[in-house]
Amino acid sequence: MMRGVVLVATLWLGPTADPSAPSTIVVATVRGETPVPVAQHHGHPALALPVLAGLLPVDAEISGNRDWVTVRFAEQPFRFLLDAPVLIFSGRSIPLVGGAYVARDTMFVPLQWLTVHVPSVFEEAYRYDPVAARFEDARLTPVVRRSAAPARVARPAAPVGEPASPAARRVGLRTAHKVVVDAGHGGIDPGNPGLFLPRGVKEKHVTLAIAKRLRTALGERGISVVMTRTTDTLINLFERGPMCREDCDLFVSIHLNSLPRRRGFDEVAGFETYFLDEARTADAARVARMENEALRYELEDPAGDGDPVAFILKDLHANEYLRESATLAQLVQLRAARIHPGGGRHVSQAKFAVLSTARRPAILVEAGFATNRRDAQFLASQDGQRRLAEAIADGIVEYLKQYERKVLTGATP
Numbered sequence: 001m002m003r004g005v006v007l008v009a010t011l012w013l014g015p016t017a018d019p020s021a022p023s024t025i026v027v028a029t030v031r032g033e034t035p036v037p038v039a040q041h042h043g044h045p046a047l048a049l050p051v052l053a054g055l056l057p058v059d060a061e062i063s064g065n066r067d068w069v070t071v072r073f074a075e076q077p078f079r080f081l082l083d084a085p086v087l088i089f090s091g092r093s094i095p096l097v098g099g100a101y102v103a104r105d106t107m108f109v110p111l112q113w114l115t116v117h118v119p120s121v122f123e124e125a126y127r128y129d130p131v132a133a134r135f136e137d138a139r140l141t142p143v144v145r146r147s148a149a150p151a152r153v154a155r156p157a158a159p160v161g162e163p164a165s166p167a168a169r170r171v172g173l174r175t176a177h178k179v180v181v182d183a184g185h186g187g188i189d190p191g192n193p194g195l196f197l198p199r200g201v202k203e204k205h206v207t208l209a210i211a212k213r214l215r216t217a218l219g220e221r222g223i224s225v226v227m228t229r230t231t232d233t234l235i236n237l238f239e240r241g242p243m244c245r246e247d248c249d250l251f252v253s254i255h256l257n258s259l260p261r262r263r264g265f266d267e268v269a270g271f272e273t274y275f276l277d278e279a280r281t282a283d284a285a286r287v288a289r290m291e292n293e294a295l296r297y298e299l300e301d302p303a304g305d306g307d308p309v310a311f312i313l314k315d316l317h318a319n320e321y322l323r324e325s326a327t328l329a330q331l332v333q334l335r336a337a338r339i340h341p342g343g344g345r346h347v348s349q350a351k352f353a354v355l356s357t358a359r360r361p362a363i364l365v366e367a368g369f370a371t372n373r374r375d376a377q378f379l380a381s382q383d384g385q386r387r388l389a390e391a392i393a394d395g396i397v398e399y400l401k402q403y404e405r406k407v408l409t410g411a412t413p
Contacts, residue, residue, distance in 0.1 A: 021038055021040065021044075021045035021111065022038055022045070022133040023037070023038055024036060024037050024038055024133070025038060025047075025111070025115075025133045025134065025135055026132070026133065026134045026135070027052075027055045027056065027135050028134060028135065028136045028137060029055060029056070029137040030137060031055075034055055036048075036051055036052070036055070037051075038111055039103070039108055041101070041103040041108065042083075042098060042101050042103070042108075043098065044085075044097050044098025044110060044111075044112075045098075045110070045111035045112075046098065046100075046101070046108035046109060046110050046111055047108060047109055047110075047111055047114060048106050048107075048108055049071070049106070049107040049108065049109050050106060050107070052109070052114070056073070056137075057073060057074045057075075058071065058072065058073055059071075059072050060072070060107065063346075065281055065283070065346060065348075066082070066281065067081060067082060067281060067284075067346055067347070067348055068080065068081055068082065068346075069082060069100055069107060071100070071109060071113075073118055073121075073122070074122065074125075076089075076121060076122075077089075078113065078117070080099055080100035080109065080113075081099065081326060081330070081347060082099065082100055082101060082102070083099055083100075083101050083277060083278070083349070084099045084275075084277065084322070084323070084326040084349065085097060085098050085099045085110075085322060085323040085326065086099065086323055086326040086327055086330065087099075087100075087113065087117070088330065089117070089121070093326075093327045093330045093331060093402075094117070095323040095324070095326075095327055096110050096112055096113070096323065097110065097112055098110050098112075114128070114135060115128040115130070115135060116128075124138065125137070125138050126138060162175065162176040163175060163176065164176055164222055165222040166222070167219075167220060167221060167222035168221060168222025168223065169222070170221075170222070171221045171222065171397050172397070172401050173221070173222060173223075173397065173400060173401060173404065174404055175404060176222075176224070177222075177223045177224070177249045177400050178223070178224045178225070178226065178247055178248045178249055179218055179223055179224070179225050179226070179248070179249060179250055179251075179252065179396060180225075180226045180227075180228065180240075180243045180244040180248055180250070180251045180252070181211045181214050181215055181218075181225055181226070181227055181228070181252050181254070182211070182227075182228040182229075182240045182243075182251065182252065182253040182254065182354065183204075183207040183208040183210070183211035183212075183227070183228065183229055183254055184203065184204070184207040184253055184254055184255040184256075184291070184294075184354075185202075185203055185204040185207060185234075185255075185294060186204045186208070186229050186231075186232055186233050186234050186235060187204075187232060187233045187234030188234055189204065189234055189294045190202040190203060190204050191203025191204045191207065191255070191256065191294075192256060192257075192258040192290070192370055192371075193370075194206070194256065194258070194370035194371075194376060195258070195266070195370060195371045195376070196266075196370060196371065196372065196373045196375075196376030196377070197370050197376050197379070197380050198380055201380060203255065203256045203258075203370060204232065205232070206256055206367075206370075206379050206380060206385070207254045207255060207256065207367075208229070208230075208231075208232070209385050210254050210367060210379075210385045210388055210389055211227060211254050212227075212230070213385050213386050213388075213389035214252070214254070214389040214392055214393060215227060216389070217386075217389045217390050217392075217393035218393050218396065220393075221393055221397055223393075223396070223397070223400070226243055226244075226248070228240045228243055237292075237294055237295060237353045237354045238353065238354075238356070238357050239357075240253065240354050240357070241354065241355060241356065241357035241358035241359070241362060242357050242358075242359070244358055244359065244360045244362070245359075248360055249360060249361070249400060249403070250324075250328060250360050250361045250362065250363075250396065250399070251355070251358045251360055251361070251362040251363075252332075252362075252363055252364075252365065252392065252396070253352075253354050253355065253362070253363070253364040253365070254364075254365055254367060255291055255364060255365065255366050255367065256366065256367055256368060256369070256370045256379060257272065257287065257290075257366040257367075257368065257369045257370070257371075258290070258369060258370045258371045259369065259371045265371055266371055266372055266373065267372070268369055268371070268372060269341070269342025269343070269368065269369050269372040269374060269375045270337075270340060270342035270343045270344060270345040270368065270369070270375070271333065271336045271337055271340040271342065271343070271344050271345065271365070271366070271367060271368060271388075272287070272333075272344075272345045272346060272347075272348065272365070272366040273329040273330075273332050273333040273336070273347050273348075273363055273364070273365050273366075274287070274288075274329065274347070274348050274349060274350055274352060274355075274363065274364045274365075274366070275322070275325035275326055275328070275329045275347075275349050275355070275362065275363050275364075276322075276325065276349065276350075276351070276352055276355040276356060276358075276362065277322065277349035277350070277351075278349065278350075278351065281348065283348075284348040284349060284350040285350055285351075287348075287350060287366060288350035288351050288352050291352055291353075291354065291364070292351075292352065292353045294353075294354075295353060321358075321359075321360060321361045321362070324361035324399075324403075325355075325361045325362055325363055326347070326349075327361075327399060327402070328361050328363050328395070328396070328399045329347045329363045330347050331395040331396075331398045331399045331402075332363060332365065332391075332392055332395030332396065332399075333346075333347045333395070334395065335391040335392065335394045335395040335398070336365070336367075336388060336391040336392060336395065338391065339387045339388070339390075339391050340368065340375075340378070340388070340391075341374050341375065341378050342368055342369065342372060342374065342375045342378075352364050361399075365392065367379060367388055
């Protein structure tokens with residue numbers, strides 16, 4: 001039975017459709033054969049979930065914050081981050097050519113999920129014939145045999161580096177890697193004042209402390225690090241991302257969250273991770289506005305049109321690193337949520353100026369709420385900063401190991 005698969009329609013920027021995709025597929029079950037239209041509202045082939053639910057053992061549930069949808073096929077859960085080309089299955093992040101989305105008040109799931117991943121999981125029960133564009137029920141009780149295999153889609157990537165150092169090999173890496181770590185704010189931009197941080201301590205101080213510890217943690221794992229700042233100085237938001245150049249693998253920007261004073265504001269806690277995309281929730285949009293406030297300290301408007309954030313979404317969904325950023329965000333979030341006193345809130349997306357100029361996978365972490373007493377104590381402590389840095393570093397290593405498996409074996413996600 002379908003549960004909560006109708007949402008408000010989302011904004012989309014009109015990408016080009018995939019001309020190689022079929023206009024319909026046939027779903028063949030013991031009850032007969034049914035043609036199912038293939039939609040391309042977001043530039044990749046997708047199927048209306050309510051239609052599939054009438055033909056196959058499919059139901060779905062939307063998360064409370066409406067960022068995630070869990071689609072169950074024969075009781076096996078597949079988690080989609082809405083409008084992000086990634087799914088989570090059996091604890092693994094699997095990149096896709098395009099994600100689940102909502103259009104005309106209807107939930108759509110990627111055709112790739114039904115035709116590649118479902119037959120891979122239920123290999124004795126379902127199969128897909130790409131020549132006939134036919135998804136077939138093999139009239140067997142579905143039995144899970146193995147996890148879904150990553151989809152084979154070309155992935156632009158930075159060249160594979162030099163052989164790994166002994167430290168990198170100890171954590172399972174096989175090549176050298178470089179990461180840009182960005183300590184949010186700085187100089188005349190203090191960030192948020194931090195209601196429960198120690199007297200005189202502001203967001204800019206804590207982000208720099210965490211960033212330095214992250215540099216140490218990554219160095220211990222054999223990963224070289226470039227810092228956007230190492231002192232209390234202001235760096236232009238639009239100059240931070242480009243520090244991740246050709247030999248750089250990814251960009252991480254560190255910030256602290258906060259809430260305006262209102263009933264219960266000081267009870268909200270936890271770690272969040274973001275990547276660049278249109279905000280899907282009011283809270284994500286709020287966080288982006290808060291972090292983009294730093295633009296008022298800039299001397300020049302790089303957009304040249306009076307609205308320095310207006311260009312961020314231009315060609316955004318053609319960004320070759322969108323799916324990698326979503327995967328990186330999920331892996332970091334999972335690690336940090338395990339050790340954070342406030343737990344993990346969610347992976348989300350929003351229009352962050354600091355991520356808009358990155359030309360590699362890029363994420364922004366909100367390491368906790370300075371308006372929550374327990375979070376603030378954790379963030380201001382050396383032990384808390386060390387544990388956060390270690391967790392973020394572990395998430396980065398897991399991402400780089402996945403990257404290496406795809407590139408060094410000749411496979412693509």
